[in-house]
Amino acid sequence: MYEGFNACPDLEKYSGEPVYHTKVVEQITGIRANTLRIWERRYHFLTPKRAENDYRLYSERDVVLLRWLKERIDNGMSISEAINFFERLDKVRKQHPPKQVDAASPLHSPHIFTVASRQAFTLPRGLEQQLRAQQDEFPEQEVSAPEPLPFPRETLPQLPEEILLLAQERLLTAFRNLDDTEAHMVLTPLLITYPVEQVCADLITPTLWKIGELWENHKITVTVEHFASNFFRGLLTNLFYMAPRPMHVPLVMISCAPGEAHELAALMLALVLRLQNVRVAYLGQSIESEGLIGSIQQLCPALVCVSLTIPSHLPNLLSLAQQIQKLPSPRPRFIFGGQAFLEYPNIAQDIPGVYIHGNMKEVVKQIQTLYTQQGIA
Structure with a gap:
């Protein structure tokens, strides 16, 4: 009934x-x-x-x-x-009577490690050769993830399509008006009613994609794009620090690559993993390699996850991966992904570590598998 x-x-x-x-x-x-x-x-x-x-x-x-x-x-x-x-x-x-939704619809296709715009990037001249030259000095690599464990909440409810469309429309209007109060009024009842990770996957990530598309098509200004990004950054940060903090389990470090300023994908991933009872330290934008290596040696994390959006920072990511790979055992598994690899997927094979991609559910599955294996090891 x-x-x-x-x-x-x-x-x-x-x-x-x-x-x-x-x-x-x-x-x-x-x-x-x-x-x-x-x-x-x-x-x-x-x-x-x-x-x-x-x-x-x-x-x-x-x-x-x-x-x-x-x-x-x-x-x-x-x-x-x-x-x-x-x-x-x-x-x-x-x-808006419920309708069948195409799985390839923009509302459901964004990747958790790729929430910036869909704009195609052009690699700087000689960058790919530079990466391969660096990799020749360091041939050891691992580029595939093992089969994932089942997602712990396979029955996460889907937000009804009609509610998603209305909520996204209201959010975009609120952002155009620089009205964070209205944006909170849209999101608060959904965050109360649905799991946070579902709101992230079904609404926040697609809205970020939509904002990127509108900006590319000159339908919103940089001011509006910055306002929306800062709103979501503040919201996700607050949710992250309010989430339960599991203790006495292996640590996962999550950050953006050295030089990389686009952090919303990494921040969202940190939040979702913490909600899945993973002990997460979120390190933010443009991590400094030397300091990160020192923290790894001190804290011995199980995994280090790094997000990259802008391809021009690929040499920095490769250098960081190589430094981590040279650490004595036990060293963490190095995990990387991001929009930079959507246009240039072949470059991932030149970076020592585990390349992951996909939507939130797929990425979390892969990371949880590696987390479990590393913790057992």
């Missing part, structure tokens, strides 16, 4: 015939009778019928809605917020 925790219930699918007494509804929903009466009087969203003995009678439709609202409340919403949230979702559902 129920569509699930995160689905917006289509009440028209359920019977409106009044058959359930208050006591039965109380048992089914866990909502006390006096609370029901207060909600009915204050918010006018239920109109139970009266039996001949004047007892209230509720329909299957009423029960489905009450259970949905109760779950929202149990996850942090007030009753008024839950009712408003349902009304918005129901309005969108009626205006």
